[in-house]
Amino acid sequence: MKTIKILLSFALTATLFTSCYTEVAVNDFDEPSISLNQLLNDYELWYIDINTTQGFGETPFLQKAFTISFINGVVYANNNIAGLGANGNGFGIDVGEYDAYDMILDVRHDIDGFETFDVFQVDSNTIELYNPNNDTSYFLDGYQRRNFDYDFVFYDNIHYFLQEYEAWEKTYTSDFGALNEFDNENYLQFLAGGNDSTFRSSQDVNGTNINNLIWHYTGIYGIGDVNGNTHLKTLTLDYDLLGNEYFELSVINDSKIELFHPASETVYEFEGIGYIQYLKTGDTKGKAKVLKDKKRKFRKDKVANPRENMRV
Numbered sequence: 029m030k031t032i033k034i035l036l037s038f039a040l041t042a043t044l045f046t047s048c049y050t051e052v053a054v055n056d057f058d059e060p061s062i063s064l065n066q067l068l069n070d071y072e073l074w075y076i077d078i079n080t081t082q083g084f085g086e087t088p089f090l091q092k093a094f095t096i097s098f099i100n101g102v103v104y105a106n107n108n109i110a111g112l113g114a115n116g117n118g119f120g121i122d123v124g125e126y127d128a129y130d131m132i133l134d135v136r137h138d139i140d141g142f143e144t145f146d147v148f149q150v151d152s153n154t155i156e157l158y159n160p161n162n163d164t165s166y167f168l169d170g171y172q173r174r175n176f177d178y179d180f181v182f183y184d185n186i187h188y189f190l191q192e193y194e195a196w197e198k199t200y201t202s203d204f205g206a207l208n209e210f211d212n213e214n215y216l217q218f219l220a221g222g223n224d225s226t227f228r229s230s231q232d233v234n235g236t237n238i239n240n241l242i243w244h245y246t247g248i249y250g251i252g253d254v255n256g257n258t259h260l261k262t263l264t265l266d267y268d269l270l271g272n273e274y275f276e277l278s279v280i281n282d283s284k285i286e287l288f289h290p291a292s293e294t295v296y297e298f299e300g301i302g303y304i305q306y307l308k309t310g311d312t313k314g315k316a317k318v319l320k321d322k323k324r325k326f327r328k329d330k331v332a333n334p335r336e337n338m339r340v
Contacts, residue, residue, distance in 0.1 A: 064128040064147055068098040071153065071170025073118070075181075078166075085162025088140040089123060092306060094181055096168070101125055103135055107306035109189040110282045113178035121305075133157065179259075186261055186277070187251050190218040194238050194302025195230075196285070205294025210273050215241055216265075216298060218249065225249055227265060238302050251277070263287065 068074075073095045090096070093105040094112070097119045106112055106120035115121060124137040133145045145157040153170040182189065190196070196216040215230035228243040230236075245267065252262035254276070261277040275287040275296075283300040 064131055064133065067147070067149060067155065068128055068133075072173050073097055073171045073176050074155070074168035075171060075176070076166060076168055080167040081164065082167075083159075083162065083164030085159065085164035087143055087157075087159050087162065087164065087166065089135070089137045089143070090157070090166050093120075093123075094185070095120065095176075096123075098126055098128070101127070103137070108192055108304075109182055109185050110192045110300075110303065112182050114282075118173045118176075118178070183258055183261070183279075186279070187218070188220075189279070190251075190285075191220040192304050192306075193283070193300030194304065195241060195300075196298035197234060197301050198296055199234075199284075199299045200295075200297035202295040205289065206292040208289065208292040208294065209270065210289060210292075210296075211294070217243065229265070 074097065075095050076090055076093055078091075089105065093107050094109070095106045097104040099119070102122055103124045103126050104116060104119040104121065105123045106115065106118075107123070108115065108120075123139075124135055126136070127134040128147075131147045133147050135143050135145070137143065143159060143161070145159055148156040148158065150156055150167065155168050155170070156165050157168065158165045194217070196218075198214045198216075201211065212231050213229045214232060214234055215236075217228040217230075219226045219228070225248050227247060227249040229245045229247075230241050230243050232241050247268060248266045250264045250266075252264070254260040254262060259278070263275045263277040265273040265275075267273060273289070274291065275289055278286040278288070280286055280297070283303070285298050285300075287296045287298065288294075289296065
């Protein structure tokens, strides 16, 4: 009889422990979780931090965009620096459609086609989009339009801004300043693709059709920062045996720049002609070109993500 009681006691204890374990496990899995659609809509803009990309593949529409947004099944992207913060009320342009289910994001891009991603929430405002087809992850930081620093993104990517016009035509030369060789240059062009550092210059007369321009020189250019002034950049044009031409670069508006030439103290203004809208749909106005080779690249001088002020 004593043996039977011991066995019954052991069985009862085991049952209690099993019940407790089962109850805890059920409670753990019953906790409500946020849906992928809710997660994507928590933020109006997702900034693509290109420097944190992991993997050796590329997803074209993510590679060319600065921000993407997911609104009611439509994907919007800011692919251009010119007009950043103004295009599409800050969202950019419609580039495709999406479906979000479980933690899977399917995107049907208007040009680049279908892509699927596994989505992981890294922290409160960061998500990872993992593309299993190319084994590459992109990391996106979420912002609301009111606290996204369009200004920061604009000036941090000024080299892309220069590439968004087929050419830059000289429209002004100051009366002051010493005569110099650059006075003869009337057109500049900054080429996309490759190493993003090739420029061309032309001495053709003002008013020449873009398609008829003769590019007299091809060289390398570089963009630099100015300490204490985020809105002022340096531009160096390498003319090889003729030496470098060094300028302070200021942006007047989304289609006009000012170049100050310290060596001669001359001020030039160049206006962009032949605006290149990346992935512009057929029902929008203005000239449109789709350049698939335009893409953002890793930068050695990685900077912090944009916050605070909007560019106006």
